[in-house]
Amino acid sequence: MDAGLKAKIMDQGMDPDTVAVQINSFKNGFPFLKITAPAIPGEGIRVLSEEELARYTNTYPQKAAQLEVVKFVPASGAASRMFKDLFSFLDGDGDLAKSGFTQKFINNSGKFAFYADLDAALKAQGSSLQACLDEGDSKKIVAALLDEEGLGYGSLPKGLLRFHAYDSENRTPAQEHLVEGMQYAVGKGNTVKIHFTVSPEHEEKFKAEIAKVLPVLKTASGLNFEVSYSQQKKSTDTIAVNMDNSPFVEDDGSLLFRPAGHGALLDNLNDIQADLIFIKNIDNVVPDRIKGTTKDYKMAIAGLLLEVQEKVFQALKGMDSEYVDAYTEKAEKVFTEDLGGRLPGDFDTKSPQEKTAFLKTKLNRPIRVCGMVKNTGEPGGGPFWIQESDGSQSLQILETAQIDLNDPDSKEHFQASTHFNPVDLVCGTRDYQGNSFDLMKFRDMQTGFITEKSKSGRDLKALELPGLWNGAMAGWNTLFVEVPLITFNPVKTVNDLLRDEHQ
Incomplete structure (x- = not known):
């Protein structure tokens, strides 16, 4: 990188080394991921029995009352x-x-x-x-x-539009997320904590909307609320390039940096200090009359996470003790049975010390449970098994762009997929010693996305960071659970609000 370009990058408050990596990504592209199979019910996707659903919904609230629980809602984009x-x-x-x-x-x-x-x-x-x-x-x-002279809905974020009509009020998604949070995200101190990621120009409007509804919710529920906000960090923007991969220079001589997609929110998620973090998109909310199923399955996936996490923590603590051999055997069962991981083919040939080291590395990671719905033709990523470089196989959420559809095997796996990702996650981001993981260490930077855009009549290429629930969580331990389709009701166009689920 020449000195002039480096100086320009630094003048705009960005890191030259990071930008150099980004430019190389444009030049080299991103490799496709090696799919070994689609995740399907019984092979990577759990289908909870009525007994399991009842158990988790019964045990989860008592456990949650002892934990810091946060609901994380990406709510930045305009509704245009x-x-x-x-x-x-x-x-x-x-x-x-x-x-x-x-x-x-x-x-x-x-x-x-x-x-x-x-x-x-x-x-x-x-x-x-x-x-x-x-x-x-x-x-x-x-x-x-x-228009701005009217309601200005064309420039407002989705979170501040009136979605649902009730007898006494008309609610925005922001308010619906608070109401929903009261049902399954009540943590220590009888407190509902909601975190919205918002655009700078919308933050005050969010605060004003929340300030209007919070006193009523507090009085009606007897719960405490903590609502916080963050903005996508400027430091996560990525450089745009011309079609020949040279930096895109604006008319005023400055370099063009663009927001890097929802993967940039990993920085915001990394700042959240909590035992459990629910993640759900701003537009996936329903009226009270059909919230019950969402509540049950949110508690169920969180209850499952806590149950599996407890076994992971016991195994890791045991491997730190004098009973390391016995706990290494237990750790292997936890990895293969509770987490559903697949060991490398040569695992049995490893020495006891190598097995312990391998399993420690595999278990001591953030953990997430992701709801998956049956595929009904909606766009979005899906659940797959992929081959890891160490010979093991892991569960990942992949976008179509990450799959080589010219490869017959990958295409066959893709076409055999039965479920897709509705963005319905609960995350455990603390380790067995109570410390928060540095989530940046568990993303796969080789899973970004390159898209073509235009600005001022000129074509350009833009770079998105690994998606928040895709490559940004590639190094996490992942469990998939089938959730009912009724829990997934996104609003992509204004006429989606006419669907029965939103009336």
Whole structure:
């Protein structure tokens, strides 16, 4: 790297060595991962029996009451993609017949939780929602929803939009996550801790929304709440390059750095000090009437994690004792039976000391239990077994881009996959001695993503860090559990709010 480029990088507060690695990633690309099989029920995905579900939902609350529990909610992005079709309609000629999506939105406008707010915004402009409907002025309705002069939904984050209507209130996802947290994330001190990762321009709006609803929730529940926020760190941005892999230089001479996807939030997660951390996306919430199944399975996957983690900790402590040989045998069972790991083919040929060292390394890691839903054609990563460099096999969540579909075996495994990742995780990030793991040590930097974008009319390549639940957790111990499809109800477009699950 020449001195001029290095100076520019440093002037913009970034690390030249890190940027050099990023540029090399553009040049060399990322290797595909070696899949050995899809994770399916009975082979990598656990299906809980009614007895197990009952046991975990019964034992988990008592255990959680002694622990620091946090619910971590990535909530940074603007909701603009939710309204892509409405923006296109607004920019077009206003012919409703050409846009089935907008027609559906207009015809069902009374079913949205933001109906009253939208009506009030139109009244402030000297009209009303009903008047616009009567006059066929669909553009005015859409503009009042999206533009800053109206509700400004086109530039707000999803967490602050009205999703669900109730008799006495209309809730945002941010509020729904607080209500949901009351059901399964009550930890030490009878406290519900929620952490939102937000964009800098939205943090004050989040705080204002939470401040409005917290007093009511506290009074109604008798629980304590701690709501915290963090922003995606500027230091995690990655350099953009031209199509020839040279740094993309802006018109003002500065280098272009871009946010590096949800994998950048590993830094934020690493700052959370807790015994248990639930992770769930901001838009995957449902009304109270169908929260029960989500509550049960959240408690179940957390109960499973605590049960397995206790066995892992016992094995690790035992291997530190004078009874190391006996506990090494126990550790092998914990790894293969409780964690479901697959040992390398030459494991039996190793010496006792080598086996102990191997199992210590394998067990002394962060642990996560991930809910998996049956594949219904939704986009998203899936659960697979992959080959590790030490000969063992591990469970990973892979995106399609990480799989070589030109390789017949990989394609066959991909097509045989039965489940996908709804982002439904509970994590144990402390070790058997009570110390927090440095999560940065357990990510696989060879699992990033390269995408093509454009800026100022120029094509560029952008780099995403290993995804938060993909390569960023590649070195964790992972358990997959089948969860019901009803627990997965994301809102990708505004019309998704018309689905029965959100009404």
